[in-house]
Amino acid sequence: MPISVLLSERKYSFLCLASILLISFAFLLLTYTSYPFFFAFPLPSDIHVSVSSPPPPSRSSSLQFPTEPELETQPADHLDLNVSLNIRWRACRLGSVTVDYIPCLDNFKAIKQLKSKKHLEHRERHCPKPPPRCLVPLPKGYKVPVQWPQSRDMIWYSNVPHPKLVEYKKEQNWVRKSDDYFVFPGxxxxxxxxxxxxxxxxxxTVPAIKWGEHIRVVLDVGCGVASFGGYLLDRDVVTMSFAPKDEHExxxxxxxERGIPATLSVIGSKKLTFPDDAYDLIHCARCRVHWEEDDGxxxxxxNRILRPGGFFVWSATPVYRNDERDPMVALTQSICWKVVAKRDNFDSTEIGLVIYQKPSxxxxxxxxxxxxPPLCDRKTKKEVSWYKPLRNCTSRLPVDSNGNLLGWPSPWPHRLRNKPQSLPAEPDAEAIFNEDTKHWAALVSDVYFDALAINWASIRNVMDMNAGYGGFAAALNELPLWVMNxxxxxxQDTLSIIFERGLIGIYHDWCESLSTYPRTYDLLHSSFLFKNRKQRCNIIDVAVEMDRIxxxxxxxxxQDTMETIQKLNPVLRSLQWSTSLYEGQFLVGKKGFWRPKY
Incomplete structure (x- = not known):
């Protein structure tokens, strides 16, 4: 064949191939630009977060497992999801606490070395370094949890096999055992x-407390089995219930396990991991906290975490006494809390309550x-409450960029989508917030619900690991589930905005273990979480923690970069999770029942 003919044929073949590639590229461009998958969560750059936390653990002593996979990033269509890291996982072995192991709360070596337990330091976080890489075993006979709403009233005994509370609280009707279930009579x-x-x-007692309208976000201190928060859900109120580990079994x-929002925490020597001015109402029913101790x-x-104008409902036998020498009376007066109601002997039960209101x-x-008490330094208003000591000062009231005091949020449900007063003052802040809300509404509807292999009917407890403005939680608001943001x-510190929207959340460092029990959540959501953690912690340690909770x-x-997905997927596969990939950026992992035997 003459060379000229050969060149001619190759020329036309090349033109044909180029045309096909051009058409394909145009199609992909239209597909990807029709929906903003890569919406970044931008915030004005001058929002500063002051962070003080323990130094990240050294990884040099962690020799049992490989470090993060060093892989060359592959295109999505070339990624083999069946590739697994060769990790020899072992089961955690810590005696009686093994199946309920919480690394940062069960660090018995650190607890023994504490110089003082006066302020409940032994109930606070003491994270092991390096983080443990063992897998928490399942309780014997563990079953798929009872689904909501039945779970509010009954759960499998085998999933939380702790019968002592039944006997300890049998006169108070907290919980009963009935065949294979724990039953919660309310x-x-x-x-x-x-x-x-x-x-x-x-x-x-106080008609101004309009549940689910004026009062939306509640904190229940020393919550028992969280029946107060569980029943407030019927009134469009979301309650963060908390208590220390092991206070009651x-x-x-x-x-x-019931599907009620809750977390492990204690009012000890450190601030709670909530922002200032977060809660509309705080409740304490014989919560066993000595409020006046340690200079109050x-x-x-x-007072720091209660919203100005918010209520503190203190329910206990002695609260209705009028003893001016009572330290609690003097303390509440000193911080300008007003007694708006006082009742005693409710329905002949000898139960009294007093309701205070914080000034606005x-x-x-x-x-x-x-x-x-003196007003706190203005600088403390900007600090993230993570390993920060309690202060004996009165928190300053929140103000906008012009120094004007912030008012009460819009009534629920309008506050979910209205512009938060705590947004930064930059000209484009409101536009960014609105775009973020639209982005998550569309992404959840078009992709999360319709395109991914997730059974949303089975999901009750959800955690957004990198919540931003809380747009993901807002998009799920109509579903029978709750989200820990x-x-x-x-x-960037957006937690105040999340609470102002009528949602709940916490601060956390994902290089450490979370203060919650194993087997807590039905779904973990992560949107570009790992980009800021590459230098601080190993992706294997984060995967172990996700597997635990x-x-x-x-x-x-x-949702993350291809580089992150390529590193994380082999770790999940080594944990015997099943995984699937959508559009080269959405990784769905499903945890099974597999646990190592040894």
Whole structure:
């Protein structure tokens, strides 16, 4: 064949191939630009987060496992999802706590070395370094959890096999054992006629407490099995229930297994991991906290996280006494809390309550300052409450960029989508917020619901590991589930905005273990979480923690770069998870029931 003919034929073949590639590229461009998959979460650059946390653990001593996979990034269509790291996983072995192991709360070596336990330091976080890479075994006979809403009233005994609370609280109707189930009748220490009657009693006492409208976000201190928060869900109120580990056997674990928002925490020597001015109402029913101790620091911490104009409902036998020498009376007066109601002997139960209201202006603080705790330094208003000590000062009221005091949020559900007052003052801040809300609504509807292999009917407890403005949680608002929004300590601090929207959340460092029990969540959501953690912690350690807190049969829904997916997927496969990839950026992992035998 003449060379000229050969060149001619190759020329036309090349033109044909080029045309096909051009058409394909145009099609892909239209497909990807029709939906903003790669919407970044931008915030004005001058929002500064002051972070002080323990130094990240050294990885040099962790020799049992490989480090993060060093892989050359491959195109999505070339990624083999069946590739697994050769990791010899072992089961955690810690005696009686093994199946409920919480690394940062069960660090017995660190607890033994504490110089003092006066301020409940032994109930606070003490994270092991390096993080443990063992896998928590399942309780014997573990079953797929009872689905919501049945789970509010009954759970499998074998999933949380802790019967002591039944005997300990049998007179208070917290929980009963019935065949293979724990049953929760809606009673409690202060709920002798049932929690519904108790909630109505609060409303009758102070009609301004309009559940699910004026009051949306509640904190329940020392919550028992969280029946108060569980029944408030019927009234469009989301309650963060918290208690320390082991105060009553597995009470928070009962709450989470029931599908009720809860976390492990304690008012000890450190601030709670919530922002200032977060909660509309705080509730304490015989919560066993000595508010006046240590110069009143525990109550000053409540004052910090209570929204101006918000209520503190303190329910206990002695609270209605009028003893001016009572330290609690003096302390609440010193921080200008107003007694708006006081009741005793509710329905002949000898239960009393007092309801305080936090001031929404500085008018009271201006009088007789010598008898009041000093106002906190303005700098503390900007710090993230992560390993920060409690302070004996009164938190300053929130203001906007012009120094004007912030008002109460819009009534629920309008506050979910209205512009938050705590948004930064930059001209484009509102536009960014609105775009973020639209982005998540569209992404959840078009991709998460329609395109991914996730059984949303099985999901109740959800965690957004990198929550931003809380747009993912807002998009799920109509579903029968709840979302714990996590703002990483090295991300921009948006947690105040999340609470102002009527959602709940916490600060956390994903280089450490979370303060929750194993098998807590049905779905973990992560949107570009790992980009800021490459230098601080190993992706294997984060995967081990996700495996710990996710229930068998639960999902990881991750949107990230191809580089991150290529590193994480082999780790998940080594844990015997099944994985699937959508559009080269959405990785769905499903945890099974596999656990190592040794």
């Amino acid at each position: 009673g409690g220490t202060q709920f002798k006629n049932g929690v519904t009657a108790y909630i109505d009693f609060i409303t009758e 597995a009470q928070i674990q009962f709450a989470l 620091k525990p109550l000053l911490e409540l 202006s500085y008018s009271c603080y201006a009088h007789d300052r010598t008898k009041r 996590v703002v990483p300590i090295d991300a 996710l229930r068998p049969g639960g999902y990881l829904l991750l």
